[in-house]
Amino acid sequence: MNNLYFTEEHNLFRKSLQDFLQKEVVPYIDKWEQTGEIERFVWKKFGEMGFLGIKYPEVYGGMDLDLFYTIILLEELQKVNSGGFAAAIWAHVYLAMTHLNAEGSEAIKQKYLVPSISGDMIGCLCITEPFGGSDVAGMRTTAIKDGDSYIINGSKTFITNGVLSDYLVVAAKTDPTAGGKGISMFVVDRKSIGVSATKLDKLGWRASDTGEIAFDQVKIPAENLLGEAGKGFSYIMQHFALERLIMGVNGHARAEFALNYALQYMSDRQAFGKSIDQFQALRHKVADLxxxxxxxxxxxxAVAYRLNKGEYVVKEATMSKLKSTKVADDVIYECLQFLGGYGYMEDYPLARLLRDSRLGPIGGGTSEILREILAKIIIDKKTYKPAT
Known part of the structure; x- marks a missing residue:
């Protein structure tokens, strides 16, 4: 399977990344899980290694590599057993930075994208609202033109990197009467007057700072508009395919990590005179999982391969997230059961894995919303097209 998509260069990159994570990240994970704050030094180290710029143009400090290098990064991040740390990295690189690269002006790219790739700045993407959830078109945050500025008012919630990031990529309505067609995207500096953040206490993803953001008469330059006014909804929908695939890949990767750990445990654990991986009930469950x-x-x-070629894979990426996050939850639940009482202990990885995995079917579009999107595509023959 791997030979279909991964070259020797990919495999060397994976080994280098594994070594880096074991040396620079794993020793600090428990600390960050307890404090809820990832120390800034690790961002700079990620930047120095080029891991934050894998898919971005070389002219901005990136490496301009194919999507399967990104797949490797996502898979290996799941193996450090901190969904929060993994989310902080990929939310910066593949949510916030994606908009900067795709829609940002040259000035914005120099000011925000370049230091994002080097690890000197951290970004977040602000779409979800306290009253909106998955209803992106129903957002209430506004950005009203005022001369050569925009004035932003409103709030966002469940924002990964929402407290400690240096800038925010914000979706807001520039025309509140136009529904989805009135949404625009902006980059907002954290230091802007009127921006405030409250940290949220979560079941899992404990290492990441998830925040609720308030914008109170926040004045930003008009040139902080990303792309064209009124096209924000199209930009969001276009990038959702990558976000959903990312969460699908995260799902299969953490499920695989859980299985591998459980199998090692089962081969060592003795009961009734033999290792528990020799009991048929458990063996057949492992086969199914x-x-x-x-x-x-x-x-x-396969979806990554098509997306890497530039195909518009909104249906397939939606299926990826829907199925893979559910499988991850099911697999991790059963793997915790394989460990018996030890699976319930914080000294073993399954308890944290179970908590972290539960966000998979919620974040980035709930499974219920994804099913309705797929029903519209399959039954109603609705077509989604790239932003033009």
Whole structure:
């Protein structure tokens, strides 16, 4: 399977990344899980290694590599057993920075994208609102033109990197009467007067800072508009395909990590005179779970291959997230059961994995919303097209 998509260069990159994570990240994970704050030094180290600029143009300090390098980064981040740390990295690189690169002016790219790639700045993407949830078109945050400025008012919630980031990529309505067609995207400096953030206390993803953001008469330059006014909804929808695939890949990767850990435990754990991986009930459960993970993995790689070629894969990426996050939850639940009482202990990785995984079917579009999107595509023959 891997030979279909991964070259020797990909494999060398994976090994280099694994070594880096074991040396520079894993020793600090428990501390960050307890404090809820990832120390800034690690961002700079990620930048120095080029890991924050994998898919971005070389002219801005990136490496301009194909999507399967991104797949490797996502998979390996899941193996440090901190969904919060992984989310902080990919939310910066593939949510906030994606908009800067795709819609930002040259001035914006120099001011925000270049230091984002080097690890000197951290970004977040602000779309979800306290009263809106998955209803992006129903957002209430406004950005009203005032001469050569925009005035932003409103609030956002469940924002990964929402407290400690240096800038915010914000969706707001420039024409409140136009529904989805009245949404525009902006980059807002954290130091702007009127921006405030409250940290949220979460079940999982404990290492990441998830915030609720308030914008009170925040004045930003008009040139902080990303792309064209009124096209924000199209930009968001276009990038959702990547976000959903990312969460699908995260799902199969953490499920695989859980299975591998459980199998090692089962081979060591003795009961009734033999290792518990020799009991048929457990062996057959492992066979079923492994099959589910491999199906998701193969599908996600195929979708990544098409997305890497520039195809518009909104349906397939939606399926990826819907299925893979559910499989991850199911697999991790069963793997915790394999460990018995030890699975419930914080000294073992499954308890944290279970908490972190539960956000998969919620964040980036709930499974219920994804099913309705797919129903519209499959039953109603609705078509989604790239922003033009």
């Amino acid at each position: 492994s099959t589910e993970v491999e199906f998701c993995k193969a599908f996600n790689y």
